[in-house]
Amino acid sequence: MTTAHRATPRTRAARPAPEVATRRADFPLLATRVHGRPLVYLDNAATSQKPQAVIDAITRYYETANANVHRGVYSLSEHATAAYEGAREKARSFLNAREAREIIFVRSTTEGINLVASSFGRTNLGPGDEVLISAMEHHSNIVPWQLICEERGATLRVIPMNQAGELLLDEYERRLTERTKIVALVHVSNSLGTINPVREVVARAHARGIPVLVDGAQAAPHMPVDVQALDCDFYTVSGHKMFGPTGIGMLYGKAPRLEAMPPYQGGGDMIRSVTFARTTFAEIPAKFEAGTPHIAGAIGLGAAIDYLSRLDWGLVAAHEADLLAYASARLLEVPGVRLVGTAAHKASVISFVVAGVHAHDVGTIVDQEGVAIRTGHHCTQPVMEFFGVPATARASFAFYNTREDADALVAALAKVRQVFGG
Amino acid sequence: MTDLTELYQQTIIEHNRSPRNFKKLEHANRTAEGYNAICGDKITLYLRLEDDVIREIAFQGSGCAISQASASLMTSAVAGKTKVEAQALFRAFHDMVAGGADAPADPGTLGKLAAFAGVRQFPARVKCANLSWHTLRAALAAAAEPVSTE
Numbered sequence: 001m002t003t004a005h006r007a008t009p010r011t012r013a014a015r016p017a018p019e020v021a022t023r024r025a026d027f028p029l030l031a032t033r034v035h036g037r038p039l040v041y042l043d044n045a046a047t048s049q050k051p052q053a054v055i056d057a058i059t060r061y062y063e064t065a066n067a068n069v070h071r072g073v074y075s076l077s078e079h080a081t082a083a084y085e086g087a088r089e090k091a092r093s094f095l096n097a098r099e100a101r102e103i104i105f106v107r108s109t110t111e112g113i114n115l116v117a118s119s120f121g122r123t124n125l126g127p128g129d130e131v132l133i134s135a136m137e138h139h140s141n142i143v144p145w146q147l148i149c150e151e152r153g154a155t156l157r158v159i160p161m162n163q164a165g166e167l168l169l170d171e172y173e174r175r176l177t178e179r180t181k182i183v184a185l186v187h188v189s190n191s192l193g194t195i196n197p198v199r200e201v202v203a204r205a206h207a208r209g210i211p212v213l214v215d216g217a218q219a220a221p222h223m224p225v226d227v228q229a230l231d232c233d234f235y236t237v238s239g240h241k242m243f244g245p246t247g248i249g250m251l252y253g254k255a256p257r258l259e260a261m262p263p264y265q266g267g268g269d270m271i272r273s274v275t276f277a278r279t280t281f282a283e284i285p286a287k288f289e290a291g292t293p294h295i296a297g298a299i300g301l302g303a304a305i306d307y308l309s310r311l312d313w314g315l316v317a318a319h320e321a322d323l324l325a326y327a328s329a330r331l332l333e334v335p336g337v338r339l340v341g342t343a344a345h346k347a348s349v350i351s352f353v354v355a356g357v358h359a360h361d362v363g364t365i366v367d368q369e370g371v372a373i374r375t376g377h378h379c380t381q382p383v384m385e386f387f388g389v390p391a392t393a394r395a396s397f398a399f400y401n402t403r404e405d406a407d408a409l410v411a412a413l414a415k416v417r418q419v420f421g422g
Numbered sequence: 423m424t425d426l427t428e429l430y431q432q433t434i435i436e437h438n439r440s441p442r443n444f445k446k447l448e449h450a451n452r453t454a455e456g457y458n459a460i461c462g463d464k465i466t467l468y469l470r471l472e473d474d475v476i477r478e479i480a481f482q483g484s485g486c487a488i489s490q491a492s493a494s495l496m497t498s499a500v501a502g503k504t505k506v507e508a509q510a511l512f513r514a515f516h517d518m519v520a521g522g523a524d525a526p527a528d529p530g531t532l533g534k535l536a537a538f539a540g541v542r543q544f545p546a547r548v549k550c551a552n553l554s555w556h557t558l559r560a561a562l563a564a565a566a567e568p569v570s571t572e
Contacts, residue, residue: 358486360461361430364544368426376461390462390484419430420487 020319023311024400026051037370040408045190045349045396046374047240048221050304054244057303061296069295070269070286084295087302088285091250094305095235096226102258104251104288105298109217110140112236112251113184115288116213119261120182121148129154130179132172134196135161135386136189139379141215145184159185161386165192165341172201176208183212187219187235191378191394192341193324193349195219202231211257217241221398222320222347224313227252239297243398244304248297251288258284265290316399320348323397327406331395334413340392348397351378354413357420359391365419366393369412428540429547430487437491442498443480450478452564456557458549463489467497467557474505486550488541493554495534505562511535512555520548 024030027049032039041049061083067076069084085100092100106112125131131145135158142156149156157180159172167185176183183205188195202212211233219225220242227235234257239248253261263270263281267290272280281287327350331337336355354362363375374394377384384390395409447468457464463485470478479497483490496515500508514531519541541551 358461360463360486360547360550361488364429364547365426381462384462390464415426419426420435 020315020399020402024402026053026307027400028052028055030400034370034372035368040369040371040405042395042397042401042405042409043372043374044221044398044401045218045241045378045394047246048243048398049400050245051243051307053307054300054303058245058296058300061299066296068292080295083299083302084293087298087305090302090305094220094225094308095237095250095252096228097252098228099255101284102252102255104253104258104285105293106236106249106251106288107247107294108240108249109215109236109238110144112234112249113141113213113215114144115251115264116182116234116236116253116261117144117148117184119264119288120211120257121145121152121154123260123262124181125149125152125154127153128179129181130157130175130177131155132157132159132175132180132183134159134167134185136165136167136192136194136380136383137184137186138190138215138217139381141184141186142382154181155179161194163387164343165189165194165383166343166345167194167196167201169197169200169204173204176205176210178208180205180208180210183210184215185212186215186217187225188216188222188347188349189341189380189383190218190349191351191380191383191392192343193346193351193396194341194343195345195347197345198230198232206231218347218349223317233257239301239304242304243307245297245300248294248301250301253284255284258288263287263290267291269293311399319399320397323401323403323406324348324350326403327395327397327409330406330410331413334410335417337413340387340389348401349394350396351392351394353389353392354416357416359393361420362393362413362416365416366409366412369408369415371409371412373409425540429544431537431540433495433534433537434487434491437494438487441481441490441494443494443501444482445480446482447478447480450480452561454557454561456553456560458485458489458553461486461550463550463553465489465493465554465557467493467554467561469558469561471505471562476500476503476505476508481554485553486547488538488547488550489553492538492551495537496554496558499533499535500558508558508562512559515555516552518542519551 029049065079067080069081088100088103091103131149145156157175160168187198198214205212213234214232216235216237220237233254235252237250240246270282270287270290272282331352338353340351359375376391449470450468452469452471454467465481465483468480479501481493481497515535519538538551541547
């Protein structure tokens with residue numbers, strides 16, 4: 001991830017760092033075989049695998065602690081509530097939020113963005129106002145804003161990028177006006193791997209009093225996130241991309257922002273009192289958590305955070321930077337391969353195309369060799385259009401991947417040539 | 423283990439490389455668009471339909487080898503056929519690539535289209551093979567909306 005590591009000599013003999021070699025064994029699914037070959041899992045940007053500690057935490061909750069939260073006066077419910085709120089405190093610590101009440105449990109990053117777009121948008125957007133997003137957003141950070149803009153008569157504007165997949169900050173500056181009501185951008189691009197200068201983006205928006213939402217779905221599995229250091233107003237992540245369960249995510253919001261926003265959904269748990277004439281709402285975070293939450297999911301996410309907090313992130317960063325440099329160089333040795341997304345500051349996510357062969361065919365062929373990669377538009381159709389490709393193949397590496405995984409991908413790509421000739 | 427050569431038969435590779443009927447039909451009286459939202463396969467189909475006979479058919483588009491070869495072979499197979507004959511071919515093709523285990527295709531009816539028999543072992547790719555056929559059905563029904571096989 002740092003430029004210093006990009007100069008790593010490409011010696012194939014290098015073994016994974018001991019840290020990584022032992023960690024692989026924590027993920028039972030990585031021992032799977034596909035089409036009779038060992039699985040090479042390189043679709044971590046879509047979802048990551050789960051360590052045994054996460055799987056056990058979820059099982060243990062259902063076996064020993066299942067009860068609804070925030071309601072019962074009996075001890076089992078109190079235990080469940082303590083575990084659920086304990087997970088919120090872990091989430092606070094993971095993102096370095098000031099207070100646990102600034103963490104809202106949501107279904108996913110997508111729901112986190114929808115919550116802000118809907119709740120913040122309903123009260124802050126009007127005709128002539130603008131929402132500013134970037135050219136490399138996932139559909140989940142485009143469509144919710146389009147929906148609210150249409151409803152409120154506001155306009156969606158876009159920060160352009162260059163051919164490497166880097167945001168043009170001067171163009172960004174130019175689009176910040178008194179009409180801009182919120183900036184929403186991705187921390188790490190899921191299709192290009194670009195790491196955006198979030199702190200700089202936030203500072204420029206704040207200089208004009210404009211709040212910023214950051215889609216952190218792809219950042220959380222690769223780097224420590226500090227929302228106070230970034231100074232963003234909202235930050236949202238998905239549990240399943242950071243080695244936790246599906247169906248749970250978190251939205252961080254600065255307390256004054258969240259307090260000023262109306263509820264997103266109505267229901268139980270988010271009220272103070274209800275009569276048919278009038279309802280008063282609970283304080284944050286309960287105000288934004290209508291209905292029985294995903295208790296097991298939050299506890300599983302808490303276990304994933306515990307797991308991640310035990311990793312040496314200096315080693316992880318060095319290992320992932322090595323994987324990025326090594327895999328990029330090896331892919332470029334394959335005739336006809338071109339990388340899409342060549343930002344100077346990148347996470348270990350590599351999009352590529354093979355000349356004359358559609359990404360979907362590439363995906364099917366390498367799968368026969370046990371290599372799982374994503375192919376398609378990665379829910380970033382505007383990015384594909386910008387680079388003039390219908391689709392890309394994408395290999396996304398987690399800390400448990402190795403240079404051997406990159407070698408297996410490159411070997412599998414030789415089969416693509418065998419099938420298609422040329 | 424499924425065999426890649428069953429999916430990527432020479433006929434398919436060859437039609438992907440040099441698709442037949444790949445052009446815009448200037449005198450078309452039916453057109454339809456089809457796309458696979460997930461993989462980005464796109465096709466525009468042009469037909470000149472007279473007295474329920476497909477007098478001319480052509481396509482343009484981009485996508486994976488399976489979708490492009492399927493469009494190429496489909497246009498070749500249905501040219502000159504009646505609407506009813508084309509629809510029967512659609513059903514036979516669909517049964518071959520996506521039908522139940524006891525619904526084998528009659529190779530006699532399908533001719534070169536039998537090259538797609540291997541697709542059924544690759545469930546994720548069935549929609550690629552079917553795209554042009556669904557688009558044809560829309561064109562014959564004169565459906566106004568773009569077709570999606572999602």
